[in-house]
Amino acid sequence: xxxxxxxxxxxxxxxxxxxxxxxxxxxxxxxxxxxxxxxxxxxxxxxxxxxxxxxxxxxxxxxxxxxxxxxxxxxxxxxxxxxxxxxxxxxxxxxxxxxxxxxxxxxxxxxxxxxxxxxxx
Amino acid sequence: xxxxxxxxxxxxxxxxxxxxxxxxxxxxxxxxxxxxxxxxxxxxxxxxxxxxxxxxxxxxxxxxxxxxxxxxxxxxxxxxxxxxxxxxxxxxxxxxxxxxxxxxxxxxxxxxxxxxxxxxxxxxxxxxxxxxxxxxxxxxxxxxxxxxxxxxxxxxxxxxxxxxxxxxxxxxxxxxxxxxxxxxxxxxxxxxxxxxxxxxxxxxxxxxxxxxxxxxxxxxxxxxxxxxxxxxxxxxxxxxxxxxxxxxxxxxxxxxxxxxxxxxxxxxxxxxxxxxxxxxxxxxxxxxxxxxxxxxxxxxxxxxxxxxxxxxxxxxxxxxxxxxxxxxxxxxxxxxxxxxxxxxxxxxxxxxxxxxxxxxxxxxxxxxxxxxxxxxxxxxxxxxxxxxxxx
Numbered sequence: 001x002x003x004x005x006x007x008x009x010x011x012x013x014x015x016x017x018x019x020x021x022x023x024x025x026x027x028x029x030x031x032x033x034x035x036x037x038x039x040x041x042x043x044x045x046x047x048x049x050x051x052x053x054x055x056x057x058x059x060x061x062x063x064x065x066x067x068x069x070x071x072x073x074x075x076x077x078x079x080x081x082x083x084x085x086x087x088x089x090x091x092x093x094x095x096x097x098x099x100x101x102x103x104x105x106x107x108x109x110x111x112x113x114x115x116x117x118x119x120x121x
Numbered sequence: 122x123x124x125x126x127x128x129x130x131x132x133x134x135x136x137x138x139x140x141x142x143x144x145x146x147x148x149x150x151x152x153x154x155x156x157x158x159x160x161x162x163x164x165x166x167x168x169x170x171x172x173x174x175x176x177x178x179x180x181x182x183x184x185x186x187x188x189x190x191x192x193x194x195x196x197x198x199x200x201x202x203x204x205x206x207x208x209x210x211x212x213x214x215x216x217x218x219x220x221x222x223x224x225x226x227x228x229x230x231x232x233x234x235x236x237x238x239x240x241x242x243x244x245x246x247x248x249x250x251x252x253x254x255x256x257x258x259x260x261x262x263x264x265x266x267x268x269x270x271x272x273x274x275x276x277x278x279x280x281x282x283x284x285x286x287x288x289x290x291x292x293x294x295x296x297x298x299x300x301x302x303x304x305x306x307x308x309x310x311x312x313x314x315x316x317x318x319x320x321x322x323x324x325x326x327x328x329x330x331x332x333x334x335x336x337x338x339x340x341x342x343x344x345x346x347x348x349x350x351x352x353x354x355x356x357x358x359x360x361x362x363x364x365x366x367x368x369x370x371x372x373x374x375x376x377x378x379x380x381x382x383x384x385x386x387x388x389x390x391x392x393x394x395x396x397x398x399x400x401x402x403x404x405x406x407x408x409x410x411x412x413x414x415x416x417x418x419x420x421x422x423x424x425x426x427x428x429x430x431x432x433x434x435x436x437x438x439x440x441x442x443x444x445x446x447x448x449x450x451x452x453x454x455x456x457x458x459x460x461x462x463x464x465x466x467x468x469x470x471x472x473x474x475x476x477x478x479x480x481x482x483x484x485x486x487x488x489x490x491x492x493x494x495x496x497x498x499x500x501x502x503x504x505x506x507x508x509x510x511x512x
Contacts, residue, residue, distance in 0.1 A: 022462040026282050026368070034278050034355065036460040050286075052465025067274035067355035081357075084282070084368050086312050088361035101357065108358040 023047045023070060025055065027085035032069040032101050034083075039064040047072050058098035069101040081106050123294050125263060125481040126255035127416075128193070131218025135262040136190035137416045137481040139250040140165055140432045141243050144187055146180075146210050147173040149200040153232040157198070160236075161243040163250065165431050169498040173203035180205065181386035182498045184213030185412030187221075191432045193253070194220035194246045196239060201227025220246060255483070261295035261392055263481060266410035266418045266433070267369045268302070270403035273423025274354050277365020279440030279459040279466070280421035286470020287419070287477060288371030288394070297392045298370060299379065299410045301399035303333040305366035307344045308359030313367065313396070317375045325378035329398045332511050339509060369421055370394060381409055383503065383512055388413045403428055405499030407435065412498075417480055419473065427451050429488025431496040434480045437488065438473060453487050 023033035025047055033047045039060055047056040056072050064070050069083065075095040080087045089106040099105075127135035143166040145154040151168035158166035167186065171179050187195045187210065195214055199207040207223040214221050222242050229235040267284055269276060288298045306313060310330045317323035337344045345359055356362045371394065379387040379397040389395045399409045403426070407418055411433045418435040420428055425448035429435050439445050442457030454473060458464035464472075480486060506512045 022460065024278060024459060024466070026278070026466065036278070046462065048462050048465070050282075050466040052462070052468060065355065067278070069355060069357070083361055084364040085372065086309075086360070086364055088364060089358040102355070103352055103357055106357050108360065 020044050020046050023058075023064075023072075025049050025072065026083060029082055029085040031071065031073045031075060031080075031082050033072050034069050035064045035066060038066050045070075056097075061096065061098050062100050064100050071095045071097050071099050071101055073097055080109070123260045123478055124257045125260060125478050126483065127258050127262065127481065128190070128253050128255055129258075130190045132188075132216075134188075134190035134217075134414070135258045135416075136193065137263075137483070138191040138432065138434070139163060139193040139253055140191055141246050141250070142167065142187055142192045142195045142432065143239070143243070144168075144183060144195055144197045144210060146183060146197065146199055146205045146207060147203045149173065149203065150198045150226055153226065153235065154198045156232075157196075157236050157239045157243070160240045162247050164243050164247070165494050167431050167496045171498065171500050173205050175205045175209055176500065176503075177383050178381065178386075178500045179498055180209050180213065181381070182409060182412045183210050185386065185388075185414070186408070186432065186496075187214045188217050189411055189414060189416070189432055191411075191416050192219070193250045195222075196242055197221065197223045198235070198239065199223070199225045201225045259295060260291060260478070261297075263291070263417065263477075264297040264299065264389060264413075264415045265291055265477060266407060266415035267298060267300045267421075268403060268407050268410070268418060269305075269366060269369055269421040270428065271422040271424035271426050272366070273441060273444075275440035275444075275457065275460065276421055276423040277356075277362075277368065279469070280423065280438045280456045281365060281369035281440070282466055283440070283456045283459065283469040284369045284419050284421055284438060284473055285371040286467055287473040288369070289373055290470070290474045291477065292371065292373045292393055295392050297389050297395065298373075299389065299395045299397050299413060299415055300367070300370035301397040301406050301410060302366065302401045303329050303396075303398060304337070304344070304401040306330045306363055306396075307334055309363040309367055312360070312364070313375060316373075318377075318393075322375060322377050326375065326396065329378050329396065332509070335509055335511075336505075339505075369419075370396075379413055381413075382501075382506075386413075400499045402497075402499060404430075404495045404497045407433070407495070408497055409499065417477055419477065421456075422452070425452060427488065427493060429486070429491070429493030429495050431494045434486045435488050436473070436476055436480055436486050450491075451487055
């Protein structure tokens, strides 16, 4: 296989028979992880902590594209989505562990900026 | 506490390189400056391209570059009729106690006579600085600048978080980190403000990022919207997108916003994490952080970058293993090992930290070895800033 910038996992090790795909948890507080390859429904997947520990082998219930997020905990509607240890949005519907997370089930929690300092401080 | 080997300067700062700076305050004297620098081992020529008026932003950044402890001695080379004179720069550098000389081409009687004098000065300095002995210093004397350019989906996933781990460690050991590019912080004002050490710093964080939003708005760009490409790439909200960029600075409290404008040019006053008001344009962004005192730079790039700097080593890190394979001539560290689980984020962060120390100790980065000496001073339009009510 010719190496391109987005099939590098396959390109790295073409002879590997069983390749367990990975998703990375960037901060230990995160309730989502980011997939480092295309994952099909039912495929094996390992979620790796910042320390390199496999913390979850989720049941993949729907395809997860490269660079996209999946829930690594059950997330209730209205609950914060945490990545980089920070709130990146709010669940607009319940999300099962292992489910794909994107704009279809998360909304921005972004605050307006100018004039809103008082709310933060 | 980690130590590094550096060169003590008269003003108590510590350099990790011994560059001889040939500083042309205006581009009129830059061609002769380059020819002069090319003659002498360890000399490097810089200039700026904003005309010959004595603009404080330009003067401050040139003076800041000359004051950077990586510079052992400074030769300032002017033409003669400019408003931004050699003395404008020399007066700012002399209090540091490092050797400074000035030459003016119109007074010397042309470039050839100037060159002979200039090369003799630099030759003497090159012989003197070769005898400087590095001594051990704690990392509290080290300022690291972090920058990203040519980002891709791996940047926020591997390279930036790994550099962030190294930044946290450097700060925990007493060091200083600067990062900039306020345009990439849009949407994370509240997160960065929460990390500010006090209310004034929090207000400064808001002001810096809000002003960049206003600049974009003035040309018809609403920066809060995510593009379809961002969402297809897996980014759900603007907070997530910007967090991927700011994570390269780590997670420690923000000590202050370093101003770089017509009223003020700030340097870090104590260790910890600092933001600098600046540009998202890579080379000027690095230039301004180096002018504020950074001796070492970490630069993340998903797609690969060639960037070096005139006086600071630039360590380039990619989170994309294929980019690393294809651009190994230019990229120093492969953080792409995080993606297949062969190395943990924290391990790669430790490796980057060690590379920062090794580089401070004298290890050459790939850009240094290839002789890349990027240097650009950026300056916003003062008229536009007036019209926006920013100054």
